[in-house]
Amino acid sequence: xxxxxxxxxxxxxxxxxxxxxxxxxxxxxxxxxxxxxxxxxxxxxxxxxxxxxxxxxxxxxxxxxxxxxxxxxxxxxxxxxxxxxxxxxxxxxxxxxxxxxxxxxxxxxxxxxxxxxxxxxxxxxxxxxxxxxxxxxxxxxxxxxxxxxxxxxxxxxxxxxxxxxxxxxxxxxxxxxxxxxxxxxxxxxxxxxxxxxxxxxxxxxxxxxxxxxxxxxxxxxxxxxxxxxxxxxxxxxxxxxxxxxxxxxxxxxxxxxxxxxxxxxxxxxxxxxxxxxxxxxxxxxxxxxxxxxxxxxxxxxxxxxxxxxxxxxxxxxxxxxxxxxxxxxxxxx
Amino acid sequence: xxxxxxxxxxxxxxxxxxxxxxxxxxxxxxxxxxxxxxxxxxxxxxxxxxxxxxxxxxxxxxxxxxxxxxxxxxxxxxxxxxxxxxxxxxxxxxxxxxxxxxxxxxxxxxxxxxxxxxxxxxxxxxxxxxxxxxxxxxxxxxxxxxxxxxxxxxxxxxxxxxxxxxxxxxxxxxxxxxxxxxxxxxxxxxxxxxxxxxxxxxxxxxxxxxxxxxxxx
Numbered sequence: 001x002x003x004x005x006x007x008x009x010x011x012x013x014x015x016x017x018x019x020x021x022x023x024x025x026x027x028x029x030x031x032x033x034x035x036x037x038x039x040x041x042x043x044x045x046x047x048x049x050x051x052x053x054x055x056x057x058x059x060x061x062x063x064x065x066x067x068x069x070x071x072x073x074x075x076x077x078x079x080x081x082x083x084x085x086x087x088x089x090x091x092x093x094x095x096x097x098x099x100x101x102x103x104x105x106x107x108x109x110x111x112x113x114x115x116x117x118x119x120x121x122x123x124x125x126x127x128x129x130x131x132x133x134x135x136x137x138x139x140x141x142x143x144x145x146x147x148x149x150x151x152x153x154x155x156x157x158x159x160x161x162x163x164x165x166x167x168x169x170x171x172x173x174x175x176x177x178x179x180x181x182x183x184x185x186x187x188x189x190x191x192x193x194x195x196x197x198x199x200x201x202x203x204x205x206x207x208x209x210x211x212x213x214x215x216x217x218x219x220x221x222x223x224x225x226x227x228x229x230x231x232x233x234x235x236x237x238x239x240x241x242x243x244x245x246x247x248x249x250x251x252x253x254x255x256x257x258x259x260x261x262x263x264x265x266x267x268x269x270x271x272x273x274x275x276x277x278x279x280x281x282x283x284x285x286x287x288x289x290x291x292x293x294x295x296x297x298x299x300x301x302x303x304x305x306x307x308x309x310x311x312x313x314x315x316x317x318x319x320x321x322x323x324x325x326x327x328x329x330x331x332x333x
Numbered sequence: 334x335x336x337x338x339x340x341x342x343x344x345x346x347x348x349x350x351x352x353x354x355x356x357x358x359x360x361x362x363x364x365x366x367x368x369x370x371x372x373x374x375x376x377x378x379x380x381x382x383x384x385x386x387x388x389x390x391x392x393x394x395x396x397x398x399x400x401x402x403x404x405x406x407x408x409x410x411x412x413x414x415x416x417x418x419x420x421x422x423x424x425x426x427x428x429x430x431x432x433x434x435x436x437x438x439x440x441x442x443x444x445x446x447x448x449x450x451x452x453x454x455x456x457x458x459x460x461x462x463x464x465x466x467x468x469x470x471x472x473x474x475x476x477x478x479x480x481x482x483x484x485x486x487x488x489x490x491x492x493x494x495x496x497x498x499x500x501x502x503x504x505x506x507x508x509x510x511x512x513x514x515x516x517x518x519x520x521x522x523x524x525x526x527x528x529x530x531x532x533x534x535x536x537x538x539x540x541x542x543x544x545x546x547x548x549x550x
Contacts, residue, residue: 037417037498046517068417068498069513082406083416194516222518250406252414 035064036257039076039084041091041159042192044240045069047212047284053273057264063257071192072159079103079243082250086258087243088265091159095241104243110265111274111285112239115163117230118197118214119206125149125229127206133233134170140206141171144185150205152196155179155188159238164208167235197223210238212284219280240285242266265289340502341526345533347419348506352487354423359430360479366431367438367478368468382439388432393425397492400425404496417498422506425492430482437481441474442467476545480538487534507533 044050045067054065068075068084072091078084080103088110089095098104117127117136125143130136143149154161168178179188187205189196193213200207201223211231217223242262247255264270266289274287370381402408404416404424415421445467453463468475490508497504499513507530514523 037500042516046513066417066498066500066503068500070498080407082411192516194518198518217518220518252406252412 033062033064034254034257035066036086036254036261037066037068037084038086038088038261039068039070039074039078040088041072041075042069042194043090043210043212044088044285046194047216047279049212049274049277049285052277053270056273057261057270060264061257061260065261071156073157079245082245082253085245085253085255086261087245088240089159089243090238090240091162092239092241093162095243099243102249103246105246107241107243108262108266108289110240110242110289111271111287112237113285114211114231115160115208115236115238116211116214116228117206118200118209118226119229120200120204121225121227123227123229125206127229130230133167133230133235136230137167138171145182147184150185150187150203152187152189152199152203152205152207153178154191154193154196154208156190156192158193160193160208160210163236163238167208170235197226201225208236211282212279215280215282215284239288341529343502344505344507344510345529347504348487348508348530349533349537351419351422351426351493351506352483355426355430355486356479356483358423358427359482360434362427363431363434363478363482364438364475367435368442368464370435371439371442372464372467382436385432385436385439389436391429391432392491393429393489393493394491394495396425396428397495399428400492400496416496417500417504419497419504421496422493422504425496426486426489429485429489429492433482433485434478437478438471438475441471441478444474445470473545476541480541483537483541484534487530487537 038050040050046069050065050067050069054067057063058065068078070078072089072094075084075087075089076091076094076098079087079098087095087098087104095104095107099107115133117133119125119127125136125139125148127136127139130139140149140151144151153164165175165178169175178186187199187203189199191199193209194217196207197209197213197217199205204225206229211228214223214226214228218226242265244255244258244262245253247253247258265274271287271289274285275283277284370378370385400421401416404410404413404421406414406416449470450463450467453466458466488508490512493499493504493506494509494512497506497509499505499509505513507526511523511526511530514520514526
C-alpha cells in the first residue's frame with residue numbers, strides 16, 4: 001500500500017509544481033511593465049527594421065512591444081480575433097476590409113518600399129531593359145514556356161503573391177490561368193519571401209520580391225548569384241499601414257498604448273528613424289505617413305492613390321507621387 | 334519571463350521549461366490513462382487503443398490551432414489572456430504528449446508477464462497492490478514513454494509558433510528560433526541552434542536513462 005501513496009503523492013506534488021508555475025506565469029504577465037502586441041508581416045521583422053526602431057519607442061513609453069511576425073493573412077486574422085493590439089501590415093485590400101468591418105479602428109499609412117524583379121545576375125532575359133513590370137513578366141513567360149527561364153512564385157496568398165497576380169492580370173492571365181502555368185518553368189512554392197529568394201539562387205530563376213528582403217539577403221551575401229534585374233515601375237509600389245485594433249469590439253486591447261504607437265510611427269521622430277534604416281547601402285523603407293489618419297469609409301486620399309496607381313503606367317509617376325524623387329528607381333547595374 | 338541576460342540561455346531554458354512541463358503534465362495524465370486501458374477489460378477497448386495509436390500522428394500545427402481557438406480572445410477561454418504565453422505552449426504540447434505516453438504505457442503494462450500478474454493475485458494482493466507491482470515491472474517502458482513524449486515536444490515547432498508567437502524574450506524557444514533564423518537566411522546560426530537543441534536533449538535523455546536503469550521509486 002505504501003507504493004501507491006508514494007505514487008499518489010508524486011502526482012499531487014507534480015500537480016502543485018505545475019499549477020504553481022502556471023499561475024506564476026499568469027500573474028507575472030499582468031504585473032510586468034505594460035506591453036502591447038504587434039502583429040506584423042515577416043518583412044518588417046526579418047529585415048531588422050523593428051529591432052532597429054522599437055527600442056526607441058519602448059524607452060520613451062517604458063513598455064514592451066511584443067512582436068508576432070507572421071504572414072499578412074495570419075496577422076489580420078489575429079487582429080480580427082482581438083489577440084493583438086495593433087497591426088503593421090502591407091495588404092491594402094484586406095486592410096480596408098478589416099477596417100470597414102469594424103475590426104480595425106483606422107488605417108494610417110506609415111511607409112512603403114518597392115517590389116522588384118530579381119533574377120540570375122547574368123539576366124539572360126535582359127529584363128533590365130523591360131519597358132515596365134508587365135513587359136518583364138511577358139519576357140519571363142515567353143522564355144519560360146520554351147524552357148529558357150524559370151519563375152518562382154510565392155503562391156501563398158501573401159501581399160507579394162497578390163501583387164504578382166496583378167501584374168499577370170495586366171497580361172491577360174487570370175488567377176486560375178496563372179495557377180495552371182506549367183510547373184516546368186512556373187514554380188509555385190508556397191514559401192516565404194526569403195525562402196523563395198534562396199530557391200531562385202539555386203535554380204537560376206526569376207521572382208518578384210520586396211526590396212527589403214532582397215537587400216537583407218544581399219547584405220549577408222546569401223544570394224550571390226542573384227541581382228535586381230528590374231525595378232522602377234510605379235505598379236510595384238508596396239504600402240505598409242498601421243491599424244490599431246478596435247477597442248469597442250475587443251474591450252481588453254491596450255488601446256491607449258496602441259494609439260501611442262501609431263502616433264509615434266507617423267510622428268517626425270518615428271518617420272525619421274524609419275528613413276535612417278539601411279541595409280546593403282540602401283534605405284529599406286520610405287516613410288510616407290499622411291498628416292491625418294485615413295479612415296476607410298471616407299478615405300479620399302487612400303482611394304485616390306489606388307486609382308492613381310492603376311493609371312500611372314501612362315502618366316508620369318513623379319507628378320502623382322512627389323515622394324518618388326527619393327526612390328532608387330534605376331536599373332541596378 | 335525570468336531573464337538571465339543571455340539570449341541563447343533564455344531560449345534554451347524556456348525550451349526545457351515548456352517541453353518539460355508538457356512532458357510532466359502529459360505523463361501525469363497519460364500513464365494512469367494507459368494503465369487503466371491496458372489493465373482493465375471493457376467493451377470497445379480495441380477501438381480506444383486504435384484511437385490512441387492514431388493520435389500518435391496528431392499534427393502539432395493542428396494541436397496549436399485547437400489551443401489557439403480555445404484561448405483566442407474570440408474563443409471560449411479568451412478572458413484568461415494566456416495566448417502567446419509559455420502556458421499556452423505547454424497546453425498545446427501536452428496534447429501531443431498524452432497519446433504517445435498513453436499508447437506506450439498500454440503496451441508496457443500489457444507486456445508485463447502474465448505469470449507475474451497471476452502470482453501477485455494468488456499471493457492475495459489487493460487491486461492497488463497488484464497495480465503497483467505491474468507498474469514497477471513496466472517501469473522501463475514508462476520512462477521510455479516519457480522520453481518519447483519529451484522528444485516529440487522539444488523538437489516540435491508548429492504548435493509552439495502558432496500559440497507562442499515566437500516573441501523575442503517571451504515565447505521564443507529553440508525550435509521557433511531555428512525557424513526564424515532559417516527564414517532570415519542565417520542557415521549557420523540555425524544549424525548551431527539545432528546542435529544546442531540536440532545537446533540539451535542528450536542531457537535530458539542521459540538523465541532519463543539513468544532513471545530507467547536504477548529502477549528508482
